[in-house]
Amino acid sequence: MRRHRHLAIHLTLTAALLSCTTTAPPEDSEASEERPPNIVIIFTDDQGYGDLGSFGSETIQSPRLDQLANEGTRFTSFYVQVVCGPSRSALLTGRHPIRSWGWNMPASEVTIAEQLKTVGYATGAVGKWDVSNRAAVLDRMPNAQGFDYYWGPLGANDNGTVAFYHNNAADGETDDMASLTRIYTDKAIDFVEQNKDRPFLLYLAHTMVHSIIDASPEFKGKSGSSLYDDTIQELDYHTGRLLDAIDELGLRDNTIVIFASDNGAWNNMQERLRENHNGAVAWGSSGPLRSGKGSTYEGGIRVPAIVRWPGHVPAGRVSDAIFASIDFMPTLATLTGYETPDDRVIDGVDQTELLLGRSETGARDHYHYFVQNELQAVRSGKWKLRLPNLEKFYGYVDDRGTDGVELYDLSVDIGEKTNLADAEPDVVSALMEVAKAFELPEELGPTGIYLEDE
Template identity: 60%
Template sequence: MNRILVTLGCFVWLLGSISATAFAQPADSQPNRPNVLIIFTDDQGYADLGCYGNTKNKTPRLDQLAEQGTRFTSFYAQTVCGPSRSALLTGRYPIRSGGWGMPASEVTIGELMRDAGYQTACIGKWDVSNRRSIVPRMPNAQGFDYYFGPLGANDSGRVTFHENNEKAGMTDDMGSLTKLYTDKAIDYLKEKRDPQEPFLLYLAHTMMHTIIGASDRFRGTSEGGLYGDVVEEFDYETGRLLDVLDELDLRDNTLVIYTSDNGPWNQEKYTDRKKGHPEGSIFWGEAGPLRNGKGSCYEAGYRVPCIVRWPGKVPAGRVSDAIFATIDFLPTFADLCGFEPPTDRLIDGIDQTDLLLGRRETGRDNFYFHDAGIRQGKWKYLKPDAQFRGYAVEDNREKVEELYDLDLDLGEQINLAAKYPDKVAELNRLMKSVETDGAVPPQLDQSIGIRK
């Protein structure tokens, strides 16, 4: 009898150990939670890449990425840099998330994913702390374990780096930045992270913003002048980073997202006024069939390329025209990576997991253009006083309501507002509901002129 009891006791102990081990497994060891790599370029035009119709720039690695994943053709960021970054980080339109002045109280994907067991790193352009070293609003305080990059843009032809919260030198060699950021990203993957834990790596490039530059290896080698050189170097360096995912056996469980922060600077008002460009360079990204460029509320200001790859999960070789946006990253990552979105504030993004994984073909119902208008389905509405940055203002634009059928008129040339007044009124109401639904302006600290 004693022998039976001992045997039974051992069996119960064994079952308990197995059960405890199973239930004590940390969430970050779950095999289906992907690593996330966001490659965020700056001011890259909708049609700068071969897979988006460019016949001049050679972009074999990004074209290959599109073949391996899904290429989105109605993907939206914001129309300028800082607002685009606050929207991506928070899942909230800039009317709520603050843009360049993003308050420290905003909750980012870095914070949420770190709390869910992810390692988090940001490399490159930050641009949501008013381009100043305000520690509570810098990457380490906003959820990123590791940071390297400049806090702002390179409009002066020089950038100052920070590594975490400390200054880490400066450079006026703009042609060195694409490789430098890629090297830092590779070093993070190889040397800094824990291979046993999942990671979020947010790589925000400076190129192709304003004072562009390419390294000696690429300068003068493309058919597109210096801008083409920069595009082709970016393609090469992205390929080098993707190769490291393969080398480290990370490819199959890494969700890779490539996109841009806004459309290209391609307006004569900008290029004629801006000083400091390298001699002989033409800063002119390509928007393809889209109207205008950066700073505009027409499609070329907001609609950007987006490619998503996750082998075996995101369908390969697929092209989707579903409405998808950077504000959707946060709730989508919540589903895929195992965390809950904030419930104490309005999240404008929606969970696009089913769209990404090919379980549905529809995306967002609507997308809001900052202080300008709204798209719903094929219809796009702009109010008479729609916001344009100065360099993007079209002098011959009449300040009237505009309505476009994007299915038939992607270039926004035929204003249908007079023909469909009911649709204009409907979309105007929808636009106003987005603007007023939870839109609480960030508190302004008058003493230093920045948002808390």
Template identity: 60%
Template sequence: MPFIQQVSAGLRLLAGLLLVAASATPSLAAEKPNILIIFTDDQGYADLGCYGSPTNRTPRLDQLAEEGTRFTSFYSQTVCGPSRSALLTGRQPIRSRGWGMPASEITFAELIRPAGYQTACIGKWDVSNRKAIIERMPLAQGFDYYFGTLGANDNGKVDFHENNEPAGSTRDMGSLTKLYTDKAIDFLTQRRDPDKPFVLYVAHTMMHTIIDASDDFRGTSAGGLYGDVVEEFDFQTGRLLDVVDDLGLRDDTLVIYTSDNGPWNQDKYTKRKKGHPEGSIFWGNAGPLRNGKGSPYEAGYRLPCIVRWPGKVPAGRVSDAIFATIDFMPTFANLAGYADPDDRRIDGIDQTDLLLGQRDSGRDYFYFSRAGVRQGRWKYLKADAHFHGYAVEDDRPIAEELYDLTADLGEQQNLAAKYPDKVAELRALMRSIEGTDALRPQDSIR
């Protein structure tokens, strides 16, 4: 072959290789970040400085908010087990069954592991009826490693499991925040496969009753024992984030901080609950929101949420888009390259564009379990909306409610009588969500 033809053929081959390489370059959403979920318990909407706390010192979480995006219309669920099943499955608790989540539910861990991820769960599991039912424990639900407690600490004691085996117990509630952080750090430094991306789900027991802080933090805050616990959580979270940085993982790690439900702040509960340290106040600050844990009002469901992924998630941004824990699984599907199950209804939606700052809007609606629905600025509650007993407001009229959350975040002005057509519209939307043959939420994103 003449030299010029050899050169020409070589250039064509090089151009072809470059075209293949370009087409194979992953998109921003397909770079498979590490995923670190920091999930606290019973933390109030306004417990952090960056969410308006006048007393709690939370410099590390405030810094995280500066480095990422802080969401102000983020929803979890109103109690512990349902919140966790919703997060794990992308399905509302009326489908994922909360504390009684069956083994047949499919978690994001089960889907992301075949996509090349190493998976670990540390802390409070709470979806196997607080029992050692092997087929419903973390290892059977997609996690490579587990350390934590299968239930809550309502009696001031927790029993640990490591993987599927019992691993001791403790009544030292003040030790748990550091213990779970140490276990998370151990995973990152000793158990992590450096050749794989990871998912690390750290589900803390604090600030769930019965609260306590370690000796280093007890009595050091301006917010009583609860403030001590919040500030210790902030410190320990900072330790974990520092290890992410020290290992050179910062730029490749999507960090999500949020909570499972609002604070236990009702008089009915506090008067009958025993076993707390003497003189302690064990509930958080719901800020401008109404009621707390166990309630379908905003303080039961609306939680702080901060997301950081340097260079991807906009820093210093505050978003009021509607976003929820049920959205994690479809969002992770996009980021990690797996497909959501197609044999069941998935209530979550892919929020990748929202996280990356490529879209300002979030969910069109959010459903409050057995209670009502929010769509845009409007929130509807049915007359017999579900409350857990301690959260029932005895003076609440048994009537439908409609609130304009933009003008009335505290849900004080019931507008149902003024806007009957909006009530009917939202009632129908709620019923469609509860039905098995309704459209998937992806069909109604705004």
């Protein structure tokens, strides 16, 4: 058994350990004896909680994604990670980045794609990879991590250009950011068409709306509000193209479509983004949530999420149950029949019952919030605790809270405005025990974006 060392919490603990036991997963696989469901994961970049009509935006028209929400379930307490690479390693492995290492994800990590291949799936990834330190490290690139097909950039577009790879080979570059959403969607549709006769996983990771954004001429100015909103509306349109292709191929009823963003809106770096876009608004909205990307306040880590699977996932439903990207590894195991890796800690829980509408609360009663290997907060039920004396912050995060304990009742204070730590000492103590119970891996990995960058 691997040894672990406990996270040190420099506060007196005065209450009994709050149970972290989760609902046991179903014994029987939900995978059909016929063809198992196709999986389509659409992962946008830096799209905030308030950046869809169905999540409250009054300036963005998103008819196709709003329709998807009406046809499936909209999850309003869906959690990812606070920044790009860590969010991707967590999604792909079912493990917090303190274990899966984010941008530095090692070749030894096991991905959803690798597991789906064991049960006969074709696997394709299109778009931003961002877990190989933005470098062509062959054993950490998509083909080596379970994807039969890959096309896209290995990293971000921070300098206004992206370099494409087709599988392991360089395949050109562009500085036309407005073209990326259409190109990625074209590649995604091609993959679906080529694999329509077998079960498949499509992982479509958009570059938009990260850093240097743009909309194509037919969408620029269309929102009537901002460049950012124009770009989201173009994402919505091309998402509709992909959904239409799935319908036209007769795959709609047997395809699980998952839509989410990788982290919150980059609304805490407005000055630089405005400079990079000739004064245009190039950042999104956290809606009612506090702060944005990089932060462990809700605006940095809670994102819009929608899941559709006709006849299985209830249509028109809104769920506020705690759900997370790390939960897809064990959940898809139940739905498709693969084995969840048993030689390592999996932080995700099986949310099949929640997804299929057979449970209102799901299998997750808590969630841990990390920045650069530092546990900064924990949620249990309606309560969220921010820990004291935090040390790790991304430079652009301006709202760093206090140095003390912060407690929020998210059921009535989603914006984290009223600190109840002094009024609810027993709740603070119980959540401190939840934090203390999280076991760090024996080895903490690097947290830098680039190779040997710490």
